[in-house]
Amino acid sequence: AGADAPAFQLARLDADPVPARVLSGEFEDRFKPGARKAVIREEADQPRWWRLTATSAVSRAGQPQLVVSSPYLTVIETWRPGEALPVRRALIGQGMDGLHAPRALVVPLPDGLRAGQSLYLRVDGRGASVPMRVAIQPEAEVHRADLVHVAWRSAVLVSLLVLAVLSLGFWIGIRERSYAYLMATLLAQVGYLATMGGELRVWPAAAEVFGTDPRTVRLFALLAIIAGNFFIGSYLELRTRQPRVQRILDGCSLAAAVLLAVTFALGARWVSLVGNVVVLVIAGTVVVATVRAIRQGFSTARLLLLSWLPLAVMVTLRVGELLGGWVNPPWMAHALPAAMAFSGLVVTIGLAEQLQQLRRDRDHASRMASYDALTGASSRPAIEEQLKTAVRDAHRLDRPLSVVFFDIDRFKQINDVHGHRIGDQCLRIIALRTRNRLRTYDQMGRYGGDELVVVLPDTEQHEALGVAENLRSAVNCRPLSMDGVVLEASLSIGVAQLQQGETAEQLLERADAALYASKAAGRDRVSGSTRITGTHKALPTKEVVS
């Protein structure tokens, strides 16, 4: 509430004299009003002085607090009226206060302020140049905002970490590289948020090492950019689908990598400037790339766009703020991290969706390999495999097994007279009529051009001969009609029952020989293999059931 209508004025002194001189009033005339009413933005690399003057009285009731939001690395020393020593505040290190969430620097004003009274702030922004909102709020309000802040940050950081762990799991599980890039991006984002937001101070040792060095946050930001680029490139298959866009992203990654190198050498201000421009280029490029991918019919790009748009908007708002264009509303402090978590979540869902598609494709491919597309019967390798299994079971369980092998008579002539298309339909109808006369556990496969094999488990030769006769009459008793063409067709059939010690190949060979016997005897007939010695006998029905 205090941020809406500040009861104070801010002014800045572009110098850093010794405190006693400032407090003595020597520089009062040289303080200039700040660019914005309730915002401190310290651009200088050296500490500068800011004066906060109450325009109306701030009552001591409710324990008023001076609140400076999103300070990042800034260290502020505050001289309260009448005090010779300052109160030092920083998110990390000396001046850290254990009472408040790291969303703001908080200085108690136990006596309130009279109208016209001033606070003097020595602001050391360490060249970070982030805009900080200033407010005077009662203690209770500060605590409420702290609680909200902690809840948000915990939710976002935990989400990002959980998604990173999930990505790690997927990466290890299926060796899909996109997940490694996603994991790296998410972890870099966590690093960025924790160093930028001050959560790092939970671990004092880490806070001392990383927390007060402006290069750490740049390091994480640049790593997030590079990993994110790799992720997007691999997710959208840009290298093959949109090579030019991929080159732009590669250029951005290269720029980020160069910045990464010089940030250690220099720590210069323009590292952030160039880095932020690179971020804007990426934000725009990725929007274009996803829209194009969607146009190309790449359906999972929709999810990427959904995940990217809020992030791109938030990042643009934030970069605009850092580049000095404007000051974002306070909720932006949560919106950017939330957009990161949302984006990570949606992208993980997108990857899972891609994974499912991959599995569907694989299932489809294996179905295609085991079925003959024209007749719907098993393919040759599949029926050979099924026959082998059936033969092994028959030997092991001492059960009978028969095969029926047939060939359409003068099929070449059907093709020649009516065309290949009618020939195809003829094959399909015969396969359908065959299938309709089999038991569910009988198996049918297409062995060659117009040759089909039927495997009949638990069937002795005499029963198989009956089945074969049935199949033969199913074709020759009723002419085949298709597309206005009606034609007569017939089958030549060979039948053989498995003998003891016989292999699947030997069994098929005998059935094939019987088939040729049928052809030789004038076609349209059934022949059984004559050599029958030592077959497996069918058991009485009761025992079959058990």
Ligand SMILES: Nc1nc2c(ncn2[C@@H]2O[C@H](COP(=O)(O)OP(=O)(O)OP(=O)(O)O)[C@@H](O)[C@H]2O)c(=O)[nH]1
């Ligand atoms: N329409 C169609 N024809 C096929 C297909 N596969 C093989 N054929 C043809 O089927 C014919 C098979 O001929 P054969 O089995 O050698 O001889 P046939 O004409 O059936 O004569 P017999 O078997 O001696 O009665 C060949 O002309 C092949 O081109 C197919 O998928 N579709």
